Amino acid sequence: MTWRVDRVVPGGFGASWDARAGEFVTVVDLEGLQAGDFIAFDATDPQEWLSPIHCRESLRSIFVRSGDVLVTNRRRPALVIVRDDVGVHDATIPACDPTRYAVEFGVPGHRNCLENMWQSVRERGVAIERMPEPLNLFQNTPVVGEGRIGLTDPLSRPGQRIGSLFLNPGGPGDSGVAAVTGRGEALDAMTDGRFDIVGWNPAAPVGARR
Numbered sequence: 001m002t003w004r005v006d007r008v009v010p011g012g013f014g015a016s017w018d019a020r021a022g023e024f025v026t027v028v029d030l031e032g033l034q035a036g037d038f039i040a041f042d043a044t045d046p047q048e049w050l051s052p053i054h055c056r057e058s059l060r061s062i063f064v065r066s067g068d069v070l071v072t073n074r075r076r077p078a079l080v081i082v083r084d085d086v087g088v089h090d091a092t093i094p095a096c097d098p099t100r101y102a103v104e105f106g107v108p109g110h111r112n113c114l115e116n117m118w119q120s121v122r123e124r125g126v127a128i129e130r131m132p133e134p135l136n137l138f139q140n141t142p143v144v145g146e147g148r149i150g151l152t153d154p155l156s157r158p159g160q161r162i163g164s165l166f167l168n169p170g171g172p173g174d175s176g177v178a179a180v181t182g183r184g185e186a187l188d189a190m191t192d193g194r195f196d197i198v199g200w201n202p203a204a205p206v207g208a209r210r
Helices: 052-059 098-103 113-123 176-182 184-190
Strands: 027-029 036-038 045-049 069-071 077-080 135-137 160-162 164-167 196-199
Touching: 036 113, 052 069
Parallel strands: 164 196
Antiparallel strands: 027 160, 036 135, 069 077
16 A cells, blocks of 8 residues: 555644545544644645634534535545544634743743744745644534533543545556455555545456456
């Protein structure tokens, strides 16, 4: 099985990658009780980005869940959540920044999400003037009494994920469906049971029906 991008992001740091139309992006909480700020841009126009503000209006909800279509600041579909083990994420809180660590926690100079995102954006050469609000994966921000929100520990456990793994058999004549159904246990073991594995038939292989 071939992974086009497989990246482990150390705690307190950031990373970036490109995702093509139709591909799956899987985010796994490796150690549990972790959260990550997630942003996404249109590769052809970085002035269009995944927008939690517009998602809240489009979904009529401050939460996102499996099956939701996430939209951009131009109200166009960007991503679809196809699997969600945790079901608790945040679309309301801005990225932590140097001021928050200095003022609220008394830790000036601490690594923070905002600077991590700027570093990743600059390394990829993305030309933007301001950083979009992130979608905070696995962050637990419940609504409490009198319409207030709480900031509590994430509910995610080690290995929980949001996403799926797409298996491309490599060419016409080979069946991705048969590869998954025939080797499901082996594939599950190879990925430590952390992914939904999806197969497809790029063309009608021998023995398959259209």
